[in-house]
Amino acid sequence: MTTALATSGFDWVCQLVRRESAIVLAPGKEYLVEARLMPLARQMGLPGVAELVDRVRARPDPVAIRGIVEALTTNETSWFRDGDPFTTLTSTVVPALQAARRPTEDIKIWSAACSSGQEAYTIGMLLADALPSAASRVKITATDISRAMVERTRAGRFSQLEVNRGLPAPMLIRHFTRVGTEWEIAPALRGMVTASELNLAGPLPRLGPFDVVYLRNVLIYFDPPTKRDILRKVRQVMRPDGWLFLGAAETTLGVDDTWERVPCGRGSAYRPTKGN
Amino acid sequence: MRALVIDDSRAMRRIVASILEGFGYETRPAGHGREALDVLEEGWVPDLACIDWNMPVMDGLQFVSVVRANPAWRSVTLMMVTTESEHGQIVKALAAGAHEYVIKPFTADAIGDKLALLGLMPTGVPA
Amino acid sequence: MSAPITHLLDGETVTAVAGEVWSALVGEEEYLLPGFGPVGPAVAGPSSWVTVTGPWNGVVVLTCEQSGTADLTRSVLQMRADEEPTEEDVDDVLRELANILGGNVKSLLPGPSTLGLPETGTPPVRADDEDTCRVSASWRGHDLAITIQGASEAPATTTEVNK
Numbered sequence: 001m002t003t004a005l006a007t008s009g010f011d012w013v014c015q016l017v018r019r020e021s022a023i024v025l026a027p028g029k030e031y032l033v034e035a036r037l038m039p040l041a042r043q044m045g046l047p048g049v050a051e052l053v054d055r056v057r058a059r060p061d062p063v064a065i066r067g068i069v070e071a072l073t074t075n076e077t078s079w080f081r082d083g084d085p086f087t088t089l090t091s092t093v094v095p096a097l098q099a100a101r102r103p104t105e106d107i108k109i110w111s112a113a114c115s116s117g118q119e120a121y122t123i124g125m126l127l128a129d130a131l132p133s134a135a136s137r138v139k140i141t142a143t144d145i146s147r148a149m150v151e152r153t154r155a156g157r158f159s160q161l162e163v164n165r166g167l168p169a170p171m172l173i174r175h176f177t178r179v180g181t182e183w184e185i186a187p188a189l190r191g192m193v194t195a196s197e198l199n200l201a202g203p204l205p206r207l208g209p210f211d212v213v214y215l216r217n218v219l220i221y222f223d224p225p226t227k228r229d230i231l232r233k234v235r236q237v238m239r240p241d242g243w244l245f246l247g248a249a250e251t252t253l254g255v256d257d258t259w260e261r262v263p264c265g266r267g268s269a270y271r272p273t274k275g276n
Numbered sequence: 277m278r279a280l281v282i283d284d285s286r287a288m289r290r291i292v293a294s295i296l297e298g299f300g301y302e303t304r305p306a307g308h309g310r311e312a313l314d315v316l317e318e319g320w321v322p323d324l325a326c327i328d329w330n331m332p333v334m335d336g337l338q339f340v341s342v343v344r345a346n347p348a349w350r351s352v353t354l355m356m357v358t359t360e361s362e363h364g365q366i367v368k369a370l371a372a373g374a375h376e377y378v379i380k381p382f383t384a385d386a387i388g389d390k391l392a393l394l395g396l397m398p399t400g401v402p403a
Numbered sequence: 404m405s406a407p408i409t410h411l412l413d414g415e416t417v418t419a420v421a422g423e424v425w426s427a428l429v430g431e432e433e434y435l436l437p438g439f440g441p442v443g444p445a446v447a448g449p450s451s452w453v454t455v456t457g458p459w460n461g462v463v464v465l466t467c468e469q470s471g472t473a474d475l476t477r478s479v480l481q482m483r484a485d486e487e488p489t490e491e492d493v494d495d496v497l498r499e500l501a502n503i504l505g506g507n508v509k510s511l512l513p514g515p516s517t518l519g520l521p522e523t524g525t526p527p528v529r530a531d532d533e534d535t536c537r538v539s540a541s542w543r544g545h546d547l548a549i550t551i552q553g554a555s556e557a558p559a560t561t562t563e564v565n566k
Contacts, residue, residue, distance in 0.1 A: 038436070078389045160361060160379055160507070161423055166389030169366060169377035178363050180511060181420060284520070285499040287479055287492070291428075294481065330502070330518055359506025362514060380503045381427030 005030055009053040013037075013068065020069045036071045040064070070148045078166035079118050084265035085214065085245040086122055090130040092264065093243050097211050098134055100241060107138045110210045112200060112234070113218040114142035116162070117153030117193065123214070124189045125175050135192070141207065143198035153195040156185035200230050208237035217247035224255060231256040235272050244270040277398050278322040279303045282312045282339065283357070284331040288380075292326050292357060295384045299391060300398035309334030313342060316349060323351070324396055327374070329358035329365075337372050344373030353394055357382070405458035405513055407534040408551050412511060414538045420507045421540060421549055424500065429478045435540040435547070444539060446548040448472070450526040451497035453505035457516025460554040461534070463505035464526045465497060471545025472497065494523045508551055530554065 005013075013033055014025045025033070034049050041052040044064065056064045080086055097107050111120040120142035127135040142153050163172055163183045176183040198205070200218065213234055219227045231252055234244065244259065246252070252259040252270050259270040279301045281292045293303040304320060306312035308331040325343070327336040336356060343349045355376040356369045366377050376390050391397040405411070418435070425435045449472055452464040467475060476488040476496045488496075498521035509516050529535050534553030539546060 078385070080389075080393060083392070159423065161381070161383070161386070161427060164379055164382050164386040164389075166386075166393055168393055169370060169374075172377075173363060173366050173370065176363075178361075178510065181416060181423075181507075285495055285502070287476075287495045287499045290480055330520060332520060359503045360518070361506060361510040364515065380506065381424045383427050 005034055005048075005050045005053065009050055009057075012053060012057060013072070016065065017069055017072050020065070025072065033072065037068060040067045040071055066147070070146055079122050080166045080168070081119075081216070082248045082267070084267040085216065085269075086126055088265040088267075088269070089123065089212070090126050093212060093269070094127065094131055094134050094138075098131075101211075103137075105137070107134065107212075108208055108210045109138060109140045109212040110208065110214065110237075111140060111142040112198075112213060112215045114144045114153050114195065115149050116158070117142055117149075117156060117195065118158075118162070118165075118167075119214055119216070120153060120193045120195070121156065121175075121185055121189055124192045125171050128189065128192075129171070129174070138192060140193045141210070142193050142195040144195075145197065145199050147197055150195045150197050153193065154190075156190045156193075157182045158185075159183075200233075201226055204233050204237060209239045210237055210242055211239050212243045212245070213238060214245050216245060217250070219246065219250050219255075228256045231259070235259075238272060240272055240274070242272065246270065277301050277324070277396065278320070279324040279326060280306060280312055280315055280320075280322045280352075281326050282306045282309065282331070282336065283326075283328040284308055285328070288328065288357075292387070295387050296324075296326070298384070299388065308332055309336060309339030309342070312339055316343070316352075321349060321352060324353045324355060324391075324394075326355050326357045326378075329356060329360045329369070337369060340369065340372045340374050353396060355390060355394075408459065408461065408536045408553055409533055411459060411513070412508070412536050412551065414536060416511065417508065417536060417538045417549055417551065418540065420511075421504060421538070424503050424507065425542065428500070428503065429475065429542070435542050444548075445537075446539060446546045448546075449493070449497060449523065451494070451501035451521055451523045452526045453501050453521045454519035455505060455509050455512065455516050456519070457509075458513045459516070461530070461552050462527055462554070463501060463508050464529075464548075464550040464552065465501045465504055466526075466548045466550065467497065468546045471542065471547070474543060474545065475500075497523055504549060526550075527552075527554075 010030050010033060017025055037049045037052060041049050044052060046052050046055060109123055114120050120140050123140055127138055144150050159182055175186050175189060215234060235258060258273055260273045261268050261270055279296045281289050281303050283289045284307050289305045296303050304315055306315055310333045327339060329336040340354050343352060343354060354374045355378060356374045357378045359380040361379045369377055376394060378386055378390055422435050446466045446468055448466055448468040450464050450466040452462045454462050472493050473488055476493045477486060479496045480492060482488060502521040506518055509518055529550060530553035535550060537548055537550040539548045
């Protein structure tokens with residue numbers, strides 16, 4: 001039998017996660033910590049989570065630390081989360097871009113904070129189904145702060161529980177195949193998506209320029225000055241007539257006034273104002 | 277909104293019904309396809325039917341075919357909720373006329389996501 | 404005839420499948436602690452099972468230590484801690500767990516295969532070790548086993564002797 005995780009071990013894990021990700025684990029979540037970290041402990045050849053914590057406290061190892069933080073901060077994401085930013089992409093946004101751009105020009109879309117890739121592949125599947133002529137010129141860039149998430153996006157493989165989360169069944173059978181216990185996205189769609197590591201709070205590398213940016217449910221984690229800084233940096237890598245989609249509970253209003261809010265479906269999109 | 281929950285497992289009927297009731301649905305149970313047809317024939321036509329595949333008397337696939345063949349029941353959205361999870365099985369169910377497909381095991385969020393997708397989330401419920 | 408189950412599946416995959424079933428059905432923070440493979444020790448207690456017919460023929464059996472069945476039923480049916488589930492509730496929950504485990508295992512086998520309706524009682528006698536994959540696990544301190552066993556010619560009335 002393995003030993004239970006002591007309070008000091010749990011507190012250490014909480015502090016680590018808070019320091020590395022700004023995410024706060026509530027007291028009483030010892031069971032969650034045990035459950036989420038058990039696979040990592042086994043992978044390292046240790047009998048239990050208490051031993052894992054002891055080992056990493058005694059000998060801090062960046063790979064193990066990263067593993068702990070990622071195991072405790074990853075959330076299940078669903079495919080068509082708040083449908084509007086996706087349906088307006090094929091009904092309004094991409095047709096407008098097709099008309100505005102030269103036929104040889106790529107249409108570049110950025111899925112910022114892509115998690116395990118559901119958003120990037122949702123965009124890809126929608127375009128492949130509704131606007132196949134546009135799909136061939138669309139390039140999707142997917143970025144995330146987590147190396148594990150970037151690798152998962154690249155692999156394009158999802159568990160049964162993940163494909164159950166808001167992925168329409170006709171899309172599942174059209175674009176995925178079963179590989180063991182998982183579902184794998186079609187190579188053509190994987191080819192539309194390029195995934196890389198990126199910290200939105202840091203300086204941005206050379207990117208874009210993007211026609212459409214999905215920056216959804218990310219700003220909520222940052223304080224107002226960092227939010228403004230991120231929005232400014234995003235605008236610098238966007239085309240002047242580009243479209244920005246934020247999460248349903250997010251807005252640029254009162255944060256950064258260089259954006260114009262435009263109605264889009266039942267929700268809103270944001271576009272850079274002229275002269276900024 | 278109304279939902280018919282068709283599964284030979286009482287446990288599963290209870291789980292699915294309690295998720296749907298949490299979203300504001302009125303539900304009725306049926307233990308197999310034939311029993312579910314009785315409910316429809318009696319005039320209780322729901323917005324949604326959650327349908328298990330493997331059941332005694334009449335299985336889920338047969339039920340889907342019968343419902344889709346009757347124009348009076350065209351308004352019913354048919355969602356398979358089953359442990360059958362091969363690619364070919366999902367193709368078969370959609371070809372028979374099912375609109376959506378949830379693989380067991382599932383979470384309450386998975387049902388909620390599908391309802392939102394189908395436009396069957398009662399208003400006033402946060403998605 | 405297909406290859407024996409030990410050539411088609413490994414214990415780790417079965418444990419992963421069972422883990423997903425547990426977290427979705429028993430509770431989000433419920434964890435199955437994995438035991439041993441490929442043929443772990445037998446667990447004494449109520450069993451439920453489903454048959455799989457196709458290129459590979461056999462049964463997927465879930466066995467739960469008696470002490471854990473009421474707890475398991477309460478978790479799946481979201482009953483209060485002081486509620487005592489009926490025998491019918493327990494049987495029904497065990498059957499549905501076997502059904503879901505069986506369906507997920509079936510999807511990993513060479514197909515097409517057909518799933519039977521779940522049953523409870525004394526499970527069919529298991530085949531030899533080569534055509535048996537058993538993972539043991541522990542949930543809230545109760546022992547569980549998932550046995551994926553080839554169809555056996557032996558009479559179904561004989562029960563396995565626990566070592």
